[in-house]
Amino acid sequence: MNRVFLDACVGKPTPYTPVWLMRQAGRYLPEYRATRALAGSFMGLATNPDYATEVTMQPLDRYPLDAAILFSDILTVPDAMGLGLTFAEGEGPRFAQVVRDEAAVDKLAVPDMNKLRYVFDAVASIRKALALRGDKAVPLIGFSGSPWTLACYMVEGKGSDDYRLVKSLMYSRPDLMHRILAINADSVAAYLNAQIDAGAQAVMVFDSWGGVLADGAFQTFSLAYTKRVLAQLKRTGIDGSVVPRLVFTKGGGLWLDEMKDLDCDVLGLDWTMSLGKARAIVGANKSLQGNIDPNILFAKPDQIATEVVRVLDSFGKPHMDATTRGTGHVFNLGHGISQFTPPEHVTALVEAVHSQSKAMRL
Amino acid sequence: MNRVFLDACVGKPTPYTPVWLMRQAGRYLPEYRATRALAGSFMGLATNPDYATEVTMQPLDRYPLDAAILFSDILTVPDAMGLGLTFAEGEGPRFAQVVRDEAAVDKLAVPDMNKLRYVFDAVASIRKALALRGDKAVPLIGFSGSPWTLACYMVEGKGSDDYRLVKSLMYSRPDLMHRILAINADSVAAYLNAQIDAGAQAVMVFDSWGGVLADGAFQTFSLAYTKRVLAQLKRTGIDGSVVPRLVFTKGGGLWLDEMKDLDCDVLGLDWTMSLGKARAIVGANKSLQGNIDPNILFAKPDQIATEVVRVLDSFGKPHMDATTRGTGHVFNLGHGISQFTPPEHVTALVEAVHSQSKAMRL
Numbered sequence: 001m002n003r004v005f006l007d008a009c010v011g012k013p014t015p016y017t018p019v020w021l022m023r024q025a026g027r028y029l030p031e032y033r034a035t036r037a038l039a040g041s042f043m044g045l046a047t048n049p050d051y052a053t054e055v056t057m058q059p060l061d062r063y064p065l066d067a068a069i070l071f072s073d074i075l076t077v078p079d080a081m082g083l084g085l086t087f088a089e090g091e092g093p094r095f096a097q098v099v100r101d102e103a104a105v106d107k108l109a110v111p112d113m114n115k116l117r118y119v120f121d122a123v124a125s126i127r128k129a130l131a132l133r134g135d136k137a138v139p140l141i142g143f144s145g146s147p148w149t150l151a152c153y154m155v156e157g158k159g160s161d162d163y164r165l166v167k168s169l170m171y172s173r174p175d176l177m178h179r180i181l182a183i184n185a186d187s188v189a190a191y192l193n194a195q196i197d198a199g200a201q202a203v204m205v206f207d208s209w210g211g212v213l214a215d216g217a218f219q220t221f222s223l224a225y226t227k228r229v230l231a232q233l234k235r236t237g238i239d240g241s242v243v244p245r246l247v248f249t250k251g252g253g254l255w256l257d258e259m260k261d262l263d264c265d266v267l268g269l270d271w272t273m274s275l276g277k278a279r280a281i282v283g284a285n286k287s288l289q290g291n292i293d294p295n296i297l298f299a300k301p302d303q304i305a306t307e308v309v310r311v312l313d314s315f316g317k318p319h320m321d322a323t324t325r326g327t328g329h330v331f332n333l334g335h336g337i338s339q340f341t342p343p344e345h346v347t348a349l350v351e352a353v354h355s356q357s358k359a360m361r362l
Numbered sequence: 363m364n365r366v367f368l369d370a371c372v373g374k375p376t377p378y379t380p381v382w383l384m385r386q387a388g389r390y391l392p393e394y395r396a397t398r399a400l401a402g403s404f405m406g407l408a409t410n411p412d413y414a415t416e417v418t419m420q421p422l423d424r425y426p427l428d429a430a431i432l433f434s435d436i437l438t439v440p441d442a443m444g445l446g447l448t449f450a451e452g453e454g455p456r457f458a459q460v461v462r463d464e465a466a467v468d469k470l471a472v473p474d475m476n477k478l479r480y481v482f483d484a485v486a487s488i489r490k491a492l493a494l495r496g497d498k499a500v501p502l503i504g505f506s507g508s509p510w511t512l513a514c515y516m517v518e519g520k521g522s523d524d525y526r527l528v529k530s531l532m533y534s535r536p537d538l539m540h541r542i543l544a545i546n547a548d549s550v551a552a553y554l555n556a557q558i559d560a561g562a563q564a565v566m567v568f569d570s571w572g573g574v575l576a577d578g579a580f581q582t583f584s585l586a587y588t589k590r591v592l593a594q595l596k597r598t599g600i601d602g603s604v605v606p607r608l609v610f611t612k613g614g615g616l617w618l619d620e621m622k623d624l625d626c627d628v629l630g631l632d633w634t635m636s637l638g639k640a641r642a643i644v645g646a647n648k649s650l651q652g653n654i655d656p657n658i659l660f661a662k663p664d665q666i667a668t669e670v671v672r673v674l675d676s677f678g679k680p681h682m683d684a685t686t687r688g689t690g691h692v693f694n695l696g697h698g699i700s701q702f703t704p705p706e707h708v709t710a711l712v713e714a715v716h717s718q719s720k721a722m723r724l
Contacts, residue, residue: 167657214633271576295529
C-alpha cells in the first residue's frame with residue numbers, strides 16, 4: 001500500500017508531499033455525473049454501497065492521488081436521527097424537521113448506528129476495491145461533520161449565509177445548544193468508530209462552519225465538542241494500524257494556538273492561513289493539511305504549478321529525520337473542489353505537487 | 363459636538379467607549395422602511411440627498427450613538443464608471459455590465475466625480491442636519507468599498523459565494539486585475555477626498571471581501587491597493603480638523619501583523635478575532651473598531667449586556683493617559699446589523715456599551 005499519506009499524518013518523513021482533494025469524487029467529473037444520473041439523486045448515490053464505491057474510486061482512476069475519501073455527506077448523522085435529509089437539485093441539503101426549541105431537543109438522541117449501515121457497508125466495499133490495487137492501494141479516509149457544523153444544519157434546516165437561527169438559539173438558550181452538541185458529539189464519535197471498524201484507515205472531522213463563530217463562542221460551542229469526539233475515538237483500525245485523526249475548521253487559522261492542543265494528528269487549513277506561520281504555531285506534534293485556493297484550478301496549468309510551489313514553499317523544508325516526529329504536510333485544497341473545475345487542471349495540480357515536492361527533498 | 367468617537371479613533375482617552383453600528387440606518391428600522399417605500403428603491407433613497415439625510419438621522423433619533431454614517435452603498439463608484447448598478451428586491455446589488463476581459467478593462471477609467479455629486483450633496487446635507495443638534499451633534503463618517511471589494515462585484519456582476527470569476531481572472535490574468543485595482547484605488551481616493559471636502563469628518567474603507575483571498579493574494583491584490591488609497595487621502599477636513607481613516611477587512615484578523623503598518627488610524631475587526639490579541643498586535647499606534655457578533659442582538663437584553671461586557675473585557679483596560687497615543691476602542695458590530703433585528707435590542711446594546719465602559723473607567 002501507498003503509505004505516504006498515513007506517514008505524513010503522523011509526522012514521519014515521506015519521499016514527496018502526498019495529495020488528495022476535498023470533494024475529489026464529485027460533480028466536476030463527467031463519470032461522476034453519469035453515475036449520479038443512474039442513481040437518480042445524491043442520497044441515491046450515497047446510500048448504495050456499489051455506487052458509493054464506484055464514485056469513490058473514479059478520481060483515483062484519473063489521478064495518482066495519495067488517499068481515497070469515502071463518498072458520503074457530512075449530514076448523514078442528523079438524517080439518522082430522523083430529521084429527514086434531502087438534496088433538492090442545485091439547492092444543497094435540506095432537513096424536513098428542524099431543531100429550534102426545547103421540544104425538538106427533547107426528541108434528539110444518539111441514533112441507532114444500524115440506520116447508518118449503508119455507510120459502513122460502503123467503507124467495507126471501498127476497502128475491497130482499493131485492495132485490488134495491491135501496492136498502489138491508497139488509504140481510505142472516513143469522515144463526519146463536527147458537532148457544531150451538524151447543529152448549524154439541524155437548527156437552520158439548510159445552508160445559511162448569516163447563521164441567524166442557530167446563533168440566536170446559541171446566545172439565547174445556551175443550555176439547549178449544549179444539549180444538542182453533546183448528543184451530536186457522542187453520535188459523531190460512535191459513527192466514526194463504526195467507520196473505523198468497517199475499515200477506515202484515517203478519520204476526518206469537518207468543522208465547516210466553526211469559522212462563523214465569535215472568538216469565545218468557537219471555543220465553547222465548537223472546539224469543546226470536537227474534543228469530546230476525539231476523546232472517544234478508537235486509535236487503531238481493523239488491521240491493528242494507527243488511525244490518524246484529522247480536524248478541519250474552515251476559517252480556523254485564528255485559533256490555531258488553541259487547536260494545536262487537540263488530541264489529533266493533523267489540522268486542516270483553508271487558504272487564508274500561511275502554512276509557514278501555522279507550522280511555527282503547531283510545532284512538530286501535529287501535521288498540517290491544505291491549503292491552496294480551489295479557484296487556482298481555473299488558471300492555466302503553468303500558473304497552477306506556480307501556486308503549488310508557493311504553497312509548498314510557505315510550508316517550508318520537509319521533515320526528513322526518521323528518528324523524530326516532525327510536522328508533516330498533506331497537500332489539499334483549502335475547501336472542496338468546485339463543480340466547474342476542468343478535470344485536466346487537477347492533473348496539473350497533482351503532478352506539480354508530486355514533482356515539486358520531490359525536488360524539494362533532493 | 364460629541365467628540366468621543368473622533369478621540370477614540372486617534373487614541374486619546376475618552377470618558378466611555380463610543381459606539382456606532384455598521385448599517386445602523388437600515389431595514390431593521392420601521393421608519394427606514396417607510397422612507398424607502400416613499401423613495402421607491404434603494405438607489406432612489408441613496409441618490410436623493412433629502413432622503414439620504416432623513417435615513418442617516420433616523421437611528422440617531424432612536425439611540426445615543428456616537429457617530430453617524432453616510433447613507434449610501436459601497437458600489438456607487440463602479441456605478442459612476444458606467445456599469446449600471448441596480449438592486450433587485452431581496453436580491454442584493456447587480457451590475458448591468460461586467461468586467462471580465464481585456465476589452466472591458468480597456469473601457470474603465472476613474473469616473474468624473476460629478477457623477478457622484480448626489481453623494482457629496484448628501485454629505486453636506488447631513489452635516490447641516492447634524493449641526494442643528496448643537497452640543498449633541500456627532501461626527502459624520504464617509505465611506506467607500508475597497509478596490510478589491512469593488513473589483514469582486516465588477517467582475518462577478520453581483521454577490522458570490524465562491525468568488526470563482528473574480529479569482530479566475532486574478533489567477534489567470536493578474537495583469538488585468540492589477541489594472542482594475544489601480545483604477546479602483548485612484549477612484550476611491552478621489553471619492554473619499556470629495557466626501558471630506560463636502561464635510562465628512564472620518565472616512566472608512568470597507569474591504570468586505572478581502573477575507574476571501576488566500577494568504578499572499580490578500581497582500582498583493584487587496585492590502586496593496588488599500589495602501590494606495592490611504593496614501594492619497596486628505597488628512598484634514600473643511601474645518602481644519604484631522605479626519606481619521608478607518609479600514610475594515612472582514613476576515614482580516616489573520617493579517618493584523620501586516621495591517622498594523624497601514625497608514626490609517628483605526629482597524630475594524632469582525633467577531634472571530636479576540637480584541638485583546640488584536641490590541642497586543644497593533645499596539646498604541648492604532649485604534650480598534652468592533653467586534654460583537656450581530657446575531658447577539660437576537661438574544662434577550664440581559665444576555666446582550668453580558669456579551670457587551672465580554673467584548674469590553676477582551677479589549678481590556680481603556681487608555682487613560684492624555685499625554686500619549688493609546689489604543690482606542692470604537693465599539694461596533696463585526697458586520698452590518700441584520701434586517702431582522704428587534705430595534706429595542708439595539709437600545710440595550712448601546713446602553714450596555716455606554717454604562718459598562720463608563721464603569722470600567724472608575
